[in-house]
Every structure is written in C-alpha cells, then in structure tokens.
Amino acid sequence: MDLVMVFVLILTCLLLFSHWKQSSMRGKLPPGPTPLPIIGNIHQIDAKNVHQAFTNFSKIYGPVFTLYFGMKPAVVLYGYETIKEALIGHGEEFSGRGSVPIFDTVLKGLGNAFSNGDAWKETKHFSLLTLRKLGMGKRSIENQIQEEAQFLVEELKKTNGSPYDPSFILACAPCNVICSIIFQNRFEYEDQIFVTLIEKLNVNSKILSSRWVQENRNQQSIYTRENLTATLIDLFVGGTDTLKSTMRFALLLLLKHPHVTAKVQEEIGRVVGRQRSPCLQDRKQMPYTDAVIHEVQRFIDIAPNNLPHEVTCDVKFRNYLIPKGTTILTSLSSVLHDSNEFPNPETFDPGHFLDAKGNFKKSDYFIPFSTGKRMCLGESLARMELFLFLTTILQNFKLKSLVPLKDVNDAPRVNGFVVLPPPLQLCFIPV
Template sequence: MDPSVAIALGLLLCISCLLLISSWKKGFGRGKLPPGPVPLPIIGNILQLDLKNIPESLCRLAKEYGPVFTLQLGVECVVVLHGYQAVKEALIDHGDKFADRAHKPLFELSSKGLGIIASNGERWKQIRRFSLMTLRNFGMGKKSIEERVQEEAKYLVEELKKTKGLPCDPTFVLECAPCNVVCSIIFQKHFEYKDQKFLCLLNLLNENIRISSSPWIREKQQPQSEFTIENLVSTGVDLFGAATETTSTTLRYGLLLLLKHPEITGKIHEEIDRVIGQNRTPCVEDRNKMPYTNAVVHEIQRYIDLVPTNLPHAVSEDVQFRQYLIPKGTTIIPLLSSVLHDDEEFPNPYKFDPGHFLDKSGKFKKSDYFMPFSAGKRMCVGESLARMELFLFFTTILQNFTLKSLIDPKDIDTSPIASGFIKIPSFYELCFLPYKNM
C-alpha cells in the first residue's frame, strides 16, 4: 500500500474515533438518552433515513424504538418526539425547558441567531414579547385586521377575474395576497400585484435575502437591550417570510385538494350560498355558521402537514424527561406529522376527509391534535392572522369562482415535492370560472 494512502486512512480513523468520543462526552456521557439505532462512525444514522421523506423514516423508527428515541446525525445527538403525548409533554407541560431553538448552520448563516425564529434566551423572550405587542398594536385580532384581509381578498378576486377563465398557475397571485396583508399592516400600504417594489420584496423573500430596512424599525439602541436595528430587521424578515410563504403554500395546496375533490367543493358552495350569499363579503363571524367550510380549512392544514418535523427545538438545561436525562443543548425534533396523522384521533389519516373535524350531527369538532402552528412557547406568533386569512381567502374565492381542473380529478397527484423542511405541492394549472348560484 502506498505510504500516503496508509497515512490518510490512519488519520481518517483517528478523526473518526475523536468524533465518536466527542459525541459520547456531549451526549451519552451526560445522563441517559433515549434508545435509538446504533450509529455508524462519522455519518451516524444517516443511512437509516430516507432523505426524500424524513418524516416517514422517523415514524418508522418510532415503531421500533418508541415515542422518544435518539438519532446520531453526524456527530450530533438528536432526540425525536413521536405522537401527541410525547410532543405535548415536551412543548406544553415542560415548555420552558424545551423552548430553545437548536443551533443549525442554516439559521446561523441566514440570521446569525437574530430575529424571532433562530434566537434564544433573553433575546428571544424580548423579541417575541415585542413582536406580539407590536402586532396587537397594528390590529392583530381586531376588526381592523379583518377589514384588511377582506380588502385584499377583493383584490385577489379581481386578479383572478383577469384570467377570464383560461388555464393559469395560481402560485404568483396566491403569494401576493398574504404578503400584501402584512404590507398593509406594517407599511399601511397596499401594493398593486405588478408594482416593481412589491415584486422586488417578493423576490427577496423567496430568495431568503435580508431586507435592509423597514419604516417601523427605528428604535434607540440601549445597553442590555436586544432591540438593535440588526435584530429588529431580522425579526421583520422572519415575520414577512413566515406570514407569506406558509399561508400562500397552504392556499395553493388547498386549491389543488379542492380540484381533486369536486364533491367537497360543491358542499362548500352550498354552505356559502346558504350563509353568505352573493351580496356581501365573507367575514370571520361566518366561520361559526359554516362548520363544513371550517372543517375543510382545518383538514387542508392537517392533511398537507406543511412543516412535518417542526423547526428544531433544543433543551435549555439538563432535563429529566420520562425515564431519560437529556443534556442541555440537545436538539429536539417534535414530529408534528405524527400528531396530525394520528390514526386514533383521525381515522384513515392519509385520506383527505373534512369529517375528521365534524361530529355526527355535522357540527365543527375541535381537536387538541391540530398542531400545524406547533404548540407551546414557540407556537407561531401569527397563528390568528393565518387562520383568518385562510378562511376568508378560501371562502371569497369560492364565493366568486368554480374551480375547473385541466385533467380528470382522479388523476390529480396531491403528493408533495421535496423542498427543504416545508412540503409544497407540484405546480399545476386550473381555470377560475365565474360561479353562478343555481
């Protein structure tokens, strides 16, 4: 054997041993971690995961190792929580200890630990408190926000009417609508969908490039305060990106599911005709009188399982969790997919069925297992806005249009395509035909 090759192999072996020892000291050497598959040197348990469908791989491993198990991803120990009880126990019952955000290269690269998504400790507490207060001051949860969403829904309908019933890809307009809602809140301005500044903003969000300025971010910097310009800018980017991407993707995925199930769309039309009619704009109060439509919106969010592995958490201190001791800093993956697809709470969970949220009398049925916005301390700050938008946008679209698929509904593929940690549907086209109340 060539001496240089032998040296290289020797070095590789030494490095592998050091990494394993380091990993043991970091995790297994401090307390009792949950069970898990035996890791290989350097790569850990990577080969036991289907990288095209990680949630399914984790669910499969949970059947073998239980609802709380450990994976070795490279040199990092990760604890996976599977099922409602484990996720609830961690994120809600022990919320303070499981509220940290895991340190990931992606977060460090894009935000340097700033903003509301990637920050931890006192920084995160201050920024989250400030964000919630500011959103409330701008009208979150108040009638004024509902009026902004209603107004944007009208603009959305007008844009869809311009298609004149011809085939179109709805991606762009469905992204514009929720983004414009946030613009109307923060900038007090609605942008035309072809406005170049607005298009630039959308492009920046899509490319995950930092927005350099925002009119409401002008605070005096103080010692011991996290309200630096850079931190607040990052928070603004977080809120813009989350409010736009998740809602627009849910809308696009939802329309695809409605194309796939025209009988469900027909029932929504009947409920809209009975409760709202054609002479007024849908409002949030209608939701309580429209159990079927409300159930469909919930089922869309449950079925598409938008962020299946959640954003990774971390424990802020050594935690005694069940019979295990999880060391401080350990990455935690609360598998939301396992909650949203629980087969006892949602019989036949991989079937799109609004009946999952309806009781025997047809009334809307709440479920504690409905966690598309996560749960506990890190729950999405914009949940109430997102829920309002989804209901009002869906009902306003169906109040005005009949959805026509370009292919036979039974041939529509609703399986997601891989895209980071968010599930997105394949690109598709449909026709928005004027709805005529028969």
C-alpha cells in the same frame, strides 16, 4: 511514511474519536439505532419520507428516541402525549431553538424564530405588543384581509377562465396583509418593489427606514437595526410563504375532490350569499367549510418535524437525561396523522373535524402551528386569512381542472423543514 498511510491513520483516528464520542453520549440519551462513525444515522433516513422513518423507529425504541445527524445527536419526540408533555409540561426547558446553519448564517441568531434566551423572550414580547398596537387581533385586520381578498378576486377575473398558475398572487395577498399591518399600506400586485419583495422575501432599505426602526447602538439591546430586520424577515417569510403553499394545496385538494368543493360553495351561498363579502362571524355558521380548511392543514402537514428545539438546561424527561444544548425534533406528523384521532389519516376527509350531527369538532391533535412557548406567533392571523381568502375565491369562481381528476397531482414535495405543493394550473370560471 507515505501520504496514503498518513491519510489512513488520520481517518482511523477520526473514526475512533467519533465512535467514542457517540458511545459516551448514548449512555445518557434515549435509545436509538446504532450510528455509524461520522455519518451517524443519516443512511437510515429517507429524506423524502422522514415521517415513515420516524414511525419505524418509534415502533422499536418508543416515543422518545435518539438519532445522530453526523456526529450530533438529536432526540425525537413522537406522538401527541410525548410532544404535549415536553413542549407544554416542560415548556421552559424545551423552549430553546436548535441550530440550523443556513438560518444561523442569514439571521445570526436574531429575530423571533431563531433567537434564544432573554433576547428571544424580549423580541417575542416586543413583537406581540407592537403587532397588537398595529391592529393584530382587531376588526381592522379583518377589514384589511377582506379588502385584499377582493383585490385577489379582481386579479383572478383578469384570467378570463384561461389556464392559470395562481402561485404569485397567492403570495401577494398574504404579503400585502403583512405590509398593511407593518406599513399601514398595501401594494399593487404589479408594483416592482412589491414584486421584488415577493420574489426575494427579504427586507430592503425601504423597510429598514420604516417606523419599525427605534435604533439603539447598544448591541445588548434587541432594538438594533439588525434585530428588527431579522424580525421583519421572520414576519414576511412566516406570513407569506407558508400561507401561499397552504392555499395552493387547498386549491389542488378542492380540484381533486369536487364533491367537497360543491358542499363548501353550497354553504357559502346559504350563509353569505352573493351580495356581501364573507366575514369571520360567518365561520360559526359554516362548520363544513371550517372542517375543510382544518383538514387541508392536517392533511398537507406543511412542517412535518417542526423547526428544531433545543433544551435550555440538563433535563430529566421520562427517565432519560437530556443534556443542555441537545437538539429536539418534534414529529408534528405523528400527531396530525394519528390514526386513533383521525381514522384513515392518509385520506383527505373533512369528516375528521365533524361530529355525527355535522357540527364542527375541535381536536387537541390539530397542531400544524406547533404548541407551547415556540408555537407560531401568527396562528390567529393565518387562520383568518385562510378562511377569508378561500371563501371569497369560492364565492366568486368555479374551479376547473386541466386534467382528469384522477391525474390531479396533490403529492407534496419535501423540502427541508417544510413541504411544497406540486406545480399548479387551473381555470377560475366566474360564477
């Protein structure tokens, strides 16, 4: 038998095994499109428009369906009611974290975002307790954000109204807030160590020697150097990258919609004025600005399918049996772009969060930070930063586009689990 025949025989066996395995699994899982051997349903999903693919599948198979990524099945939850029922109604069963190879390699199942079981619960409890002790949720954090907002403004003034890409300093500001919480110290934007931290979003030996390390050589404990390092990585990545991207998107959308920017600046002038810095108390009197920030987050949909979940045990969900260890994908896009809750969801419209009288209107469908037991730990901090950073910028500058408004590109670039804003350059004109 020559090598070609051996290869064909082996390939045939693999295909048959793959088909058998997928068929045996499909009998227990929710319905979905028929997968091909080995590659599954990957050929049916446009990586640049996963939301549309999920929408199309949901119309055929309903709000709970199964897709195969290679030979591994994933159950997709589509729509507000389905996601709420799973992540809140069955919170414990759906609280596992699905495997993501690149993060598994880097974090080795440690930290908050990608740990599981008792280790995750203990690490989450420790993180929340420690962050509160360091000032999270207290007035001191607001003061630190206000201070950082002023440093951000001073840096933007140095541009003298020239064309400028603010991406770097938009990362510096939230990263410095995290540094202020953890190290009780901020860094100058030119500081080389700080620059390296921003560029790599990684923890170095200086961080490892900080007061966060209560080292314990017992590998069953969460208080190991490795786990605390992974937890810090979670904080810096989660607290810097997504906020930077959200602020870049916000500036793009404000550039493209100058009538929105003008109304925000009018509200800032009326409520805050020019003599003091914006504070969180102002938000209650600034419904339009609050609505704009919410609409930015809804519209950009920065984590369209969330980080993957995993069921922690065999679970019966809507008459389907989902085996322990099955990956769960929650389509946050299907909630943030629900046309019944947000008319014309593909349009940027702050009116989605305003009632007929112009008051701010809350929505249960606003879940950019996810929901349930695995929702983002830093939601409250991120919301504070977005409000204080953006209002302080708009208090001090007019935004000037380098191209006609119709040519301002606000189309997101899909990149794995998150979306990235397109390149950004604009002029910050002092007022």
